[in-house]
Structures are given as C-alpha cells and as structure tokens.
Amino acid sequence: MKEIARPQAILFDLDDTLWPIAPVIAEAELTLHAWLAAHAPKVAHAFTIEELRARRLALLAEQPHYHLDLHQLRRAALEAAFAHVEEDARHLDGAMRHFTAARNAVQLYDDVMPGLMRLAEQVTLGVVTNGMADLEVIGIAHHFKVSLAASRFGKAKPDPAIFLAACDALDVAPQHAVYVGDDLRLDVEGAQKAGLRAVWMNRTGSTAHLEANIRPDAICTDFHELIAWLEQQLAD
Known part of the structure; x- marks a missing residue:
C-alpha cells in the first residue's frame, strides 16, 4: 500500500471557502x-x-x-x-x-477564525486565489505565511503552476501540502493535478463531485471536519 505523506502545509481558496462571496x-x-x-x-x-x-x-x-x-x-x-x-x-x-x-467587506464563516488558529498550531497555512480580496484589509493576512493571487502570479487555478509556486514559497513538497477549496474543477482537480491532496469544502451538501467524476481526498462541510481530518492524517 502506498504510504500517504503527512501534511506539512494547508493552502486555502478564499471566496466561498472562508466567506460567502x-x-x-x-x-x-x-x-x-x-x-x-x-x-x-x-x-x-x-x-x-x-x-x-x-x-x-x-x-x-x-x-x-x-x-x-x-x-x-x-x-x-x-x-x-x-x-x-x-x-x-x-x-x-x-x-x-x-x-x-x-x-473587501466580507463576513467570515463562523468556524473560520477559530479553525485557522487551531490549524496554525499544527501546520503552515497559505492562500492560493483567483480572486481579488485584500487579506490585509480584511484583517487575516497574518494567519498565512504565503498568499499567492493569480493576478500577480500570471497564471490562475486550475493551472498546476500556481499551486506548485505556493508550495515552493512554503518550501514544502506538493505531496506534503493540502489544498482546501469549494470549486471541484479549479480547486480539487487543479490541486490534485499539481500533486497536492485536495479537500473539497462542501458547505452546501452538494453531490456534484459524483456527476463531475472528481474524487476529493476528503470532503468537509466546515472547519471542524477539516481539523478532524487533518488530525487523523497527522496521527496515522
């Protein structure tokens, strides 16, 4: 059986993952x-x-x-x-x-702030986004070691290059990184093609992954489930 690499970093999408857009x-x-x-x-x-x-x-x-x-x-x-x-x-x-x-006047989901603080105790956190949110203005930039936006990088999700660049910036191999996002094609499939594991943040209970034939490494409905999944990976 192939050994699964222990997560060292979690990278996040923003819109509809950390807040409703x-x-x-x-x-x-x-x-x-x-x-x-x-x-x-x-x-x-x-x-x-x-x-x-x-x-x-x-x-x-x-x-x-x-x-x-x-x-x-x-x-x-x-x-x-x-x-x-x-x-x-x-x-x-x-x-x-x-x-x-x-x-930039976003309202974080209630589970995000305590979730980020809990996750940061265990792994390094970063952001990869196609959007235009300003994390400094929103007030959460300090939670992330790296924040990579398509507008500055020159390539957008699902291009593997933007995921790999974020891993390089964190000095973490792709197999030791996890990407968390709400979009099956841009986030899950894109990250997996770059060699990362991908968690689908499915806050709505959708079964769209079955129709799209995309298999996330995990499906979480909120940060509580994400933390439980991560801690299980770290314990194995």
Whole structure:
C-alpha cells in the first residue's frame, strides 16, 4: 500500500471557502450603482446593474486573459461604459475605489477564525486565489505565511503552476501540502493535478463531485471536519 505523506502545509481558496462571496458582490454592485448615480449619472442612467454585469461578461468572453485579473476586467468594462455615454472619466478611479472597499467587506464563516488558529498550531497555512480580496484589509493576512493571487502570479487555478509556486514559497513538497477549496474543477482537480491532496469544502451538501467524476481526498462541510481530518492524517 502506498504510504500517504503527512501534511506539512494547508493552502486555502478564499471566496466561498472562508466567506460567502455572492452577497458581498451583490451589495458591492448595488452600492457602486448608487455611487455612479451620484458621481457619474450618465452611466447609472444608461445601464442597470444587470446590464453592466452583462457587458462585463461579454468583455471577458472576448478577452479571456481577464480571467487572471478580475479587478482589471471590471475597470475595463466600466471604462467602456463611461466612454459609451461620454461620462467624465475622472470619476473612474473613484468608482473602482468604492467597489474595492465594498468587495473587501466580507463576513467570515463562523468556524473560520477559530479553525485557522487551531490549524496554525499544527501546520503552515497559505492562500492560493483567483480572486481579488485584500487579506490585509480584511484583517487575516497574518494567519498565512504565503498568499499567492493569480493576478500577480500570471497564471490562475486550475493551472498546476500556481499551486506548485505556493508550495515552493512554503518550501514544502506538493505531496506534503493540502489544498482546501469549494470549486471541484479549479480547486480539487487543479490541486490534485499539481500533486497536492485536495479537500473539497462542501458547505452546501452538494453531490456534484459524483456527476463531475472528481474524487476529493476528503470532503468537509466546515472547519471542524477539516481539523478532524487533518488530525487523523497527522496521527496515522
């Protein structure tokens, strides 16, 4: 029987793993539209929130390189909307600052903070994300030795390179690292192809992994189950 390497590090996804992202984005887009109504009214009057979102998705389809930097995607789409209605482009920076602040107003799942502190007593922690959250602003950066974002690294999950780079930064071999995330393809399959073990953080009780034919090394519904799984690995 193949011996399973003891975990030395756990790397985390952020959105929908450490906090729910849908309500954050919805609120950020709502408050951004109100900000536009006050400071760039031509844009707000010409486009609803849904229309701005559709224009952004269309731009992403035309220029998929924006998958690496969703902040620049939103800025480029907003810049095009400003130009379309001949709105004063001087307000673009303010709009992006407003959205970014709202984007970082996340609410951690209740189990995350105590879970991170418990895990940090046993293994090194890090982050690999395709998103744009600012961990310093959110206030949890100090929990992670490494934080690697696709926008800075130049490659995004599920590319194995970003997982391997995080392992290198932690000085941990991939087989001694575990990745935890909510997305089966980006997080679980991506990490496994890079040689890491992968835990699917399945807070909803979904059985999507069966349909996708992806086999996580473990499935956890919260940090309590993740800690129990890790401690079992360390005890074996």
